[in-house]
Amino acid sequence: MLDSLPYELPELVTRAPLDTHRSTVLPEWVDWNGHMNVAFYVTAFDQASGAFMRNMGLGRRYVDGKLGMTFVLETHVTYDREMREGAPMRFSTQLLARDAKKVHLFHEMFHGEQGYLAATNETIVMNIDYATRRSAPWPAPVAVRLEELWQTHKDLLKPAKAGRVMGLSKK
């Protein structure tokens, strides 16, 4: 485990849920159906996970400094409504669980102006040692920040769309 990180960490945001990430649907994210393609919802959510990690102190400098990386292990998306080119997006992020190496996150994507829920994403992200490319415990200062965030998130209600198993309900 890394005992420290060789750069200054940003001021920790502990709002529950986190609500700082914003984005816009890019032209190249739109497919032949005239809306944001399924894959780019995942890209947009991945950027929201990136914002979560920056808040933890694991931004670009963590990778560029050859200290570590974060890998997504598994992800689940519900596509609730279409998004068109240029649409503004607002994200909210809830920490559902954490352990020594992983976080379990739940993101919601809203249309930035109209306010409707466009999609949700439940995801598991793991800390990776740069040299071995294998899982490793969070760096010590990150573990501390994660605990601080957990204290504000642990009592939030579990979102209705979290913990879904896919299947057709037969009549």
Add this chain to the structure above:
Amino acid sequence: MKLPPYPMVEPDLSAPFDQHRATVLPEWIDWNGHMNVGFYVVAFDKATDTLANQFGCSWDYTREKIGMTFVIEAHVTYDREVKEGDPLRITSQILDHDAKRLHFIHCMYHGSEGYLAATNELMMMNIDYETRRSAPWPDWAMERLDKMAAAHKKLPVPAQAGRLIGIKRKK
């Protein structure tokens, strides 16, 4: 039976469906030096097009303004890294279907080394072009889907299907 106003490809009832091939493009690589999580889904979505072509609901279907297929839910497991230029083989297995929906899973393998790189379980819905709302599959699609589903029924359900996301929670 109603036929589409374009030719359909020869039916392929091999189980699983195993036609889709791709290569990891340079622009699919992120700062961790491997295919980014969003582009796994880009690659899987192209395999979905190859599958949908089997039942006459791919690009021709939308170009002729008959209908579209929307993904309403997706689950991805990221099992191993793939790098720029790696060949990919993607198989598709139908798990279930009804009048409007199709539940299936793709498995992505490294094309030459053979290892499983990722899986993508999907719920897809048929959409009427005009109303952009759900509608029953056209006759030609239902006939092919019934046959493919019957052929795939003998396959074991992959362990990655029907997964619930989570990490073991500590007190």
